[in-house]
Amino acid sequence: MRFLRRFPSLGRRVIKLFSTNNQSKAYLPPAHLKPPKANQTLKRYLQSNHTSKALLFFRILLRKNPSSIDSFSLMFSLKACTLKSSLVEGKQMHALVICLGFQPIIFLQTSLINMYSAAGNIADAHNMFDEIPSKNLISWTSLISAYVDNQKPNKALQLFREMQMDDVQPDIVTLTVALSACADLGALDMGEWIHAYIRRRKGLNTDVCLNNSLINMYSKCGEIGTSRRLFDSMQMKNVTTWTSMIVGHALHGQAEEALQLFTEMKETNKRARKNMRNGKHESSLVLPNDVTFMGVLMACSHAGLVEEGKQHFRSMQEDYNLRPRISHYGCMVDLLCRAGLLTKAYDFIQNMPVLPNAVVWRTLLSASSLRDNDNSEENIKICLEASRQLLELKPNQVGDNVIMSNLYAAKGMWDKKILVREQIKQRRYPGCSSIQVGIDIKQFVAADDQHPCMPKIYEILDHLTRTMRALDHALGTDPFGVIQTTEY
Helix, strand or coil: CCHHHHCHHHHHHHHHHHHHCCCCCCCCCCCCCCHHHHHHHHHHHHHCCCHHHHHHHHHHHHHHCHHHCCHHHHHHHHHHHHHHCCHHHHHHHHHHHHHCCCCCCHHHHHHHHHHHHHCCCHHHHHHHHHCCCCCCHHHHHHHHHHHHHCCCHHHHHHHHHHHHHCCCCCCHHHHHHHHHHHHHHCCHHHHHHHHHHHHHCCCCCCCHHHHHHHHHHHHHCCCHHHHHHHHHHCCCCCHHHHHHHHHHHHHCCCHHHHHHHHHHHHHHHHHHHHHHHCCCCCCCCCCCCHHHHHHHHHHHHHHCCHHHHHHHHHHHHHCCCCCCCHHHHHHHHHHHHHCCCHHHHHHHHHCCCCCCCHHHHHHHHHHHHHCCCCCCHHHHHHHHHHHHHHHHHCCCCHHHHHHHHHHHHHHCCHHHHHHHHHHHHHCCCCCEEEEEECCEEEEEECCCCCCCCHHHHHHHHHHHHHHHHHCCCCCCEECCEECCCCCC
């Protein structure tokens, strides 16, 4: 966008293009409209989630009364672009910010970072951040959040450390985002460091949102005991607190603990209702949400509680008026598959009111392939149908072909196994692993010949290979032959 400063005439054309693009006579502002009222109208559209109307209103305002546009008008319009994840309109807004001379305003700079992040353009979000001369906590937090939202938690934690080296102290929002990155990476050491920082800072230790993030982080990093102790120590709990702990237990296969906690949650609500009827309002209701029921259904799946899972699935609709999402239907398919009810799982998928996604079909395919002793025609039919659906939805997912290859091998269908393996060779993507060394996260790609430490890595790998062979521990073979560590 810097080039627009050097070409004022081009900037004027951008304004003209934006103001005439997709114009409509609908939602015309009154002729006597003043700037504050215009901003209030934009804000109302955003609050009611009418982003397209907000942008249309802004275009008409720009064409009819451009002098009424101020920095808040641009901020509301950028928020609309962010909610729509509209990169084209967002870039037009960016051009207007520059042409109208509002670029030095910090909240507009932050809004631009958020807009580029929502559109998945993390490079331009970072470029926007680099152009800010005086970076404050909000701009740092926006960029860190952008990397977390775009599945780059490692880079987010690097920026979190850079922010502190820049002598910018994190607040509750920044710490929450950083803990989310730790949870995504499984970076326990960094998460524990943040927890220690929270303890040292006065007032942070009692914040419910931060404690919820800590519960989530410890659960995803494998420290479910620490997560539960933190949960039990909290005096104030909201629905996220209960849900984080229930999901944590479910993900660790602790179905009994998860279901018991859900029962306690419902008992807490019963006591709250009773107190409210008696005129006591010191406690409030904490009703389960759709994510809570995902944790409950996962727990039922791990425990093989088919009937209880069905009851909870009905309860979320009938008792709590919650509409099941695709993830809930996926949990129900997993529940039936784990119980060995493959035909019922297939029928359930066929009768779903929403289109099944790749996760649902992959769950069915994986469950079918694990039943090696089931050579029935029905089982093979289900596998082939699941594989066909996955090929249409996710044609480049090699793992699905591996499942089918193993299934064909188990059934003695060697010709088809070889055919599938050839398909895998043609479109296989390298896998990626990561380890934590101190507070740094190191990533490795299979067959990587570009890593700066490649000679040392393979030297150690060769040493381990020779040592294991010397101790008569067989390395085993993969489907493509004996592992060769020297070919890289």
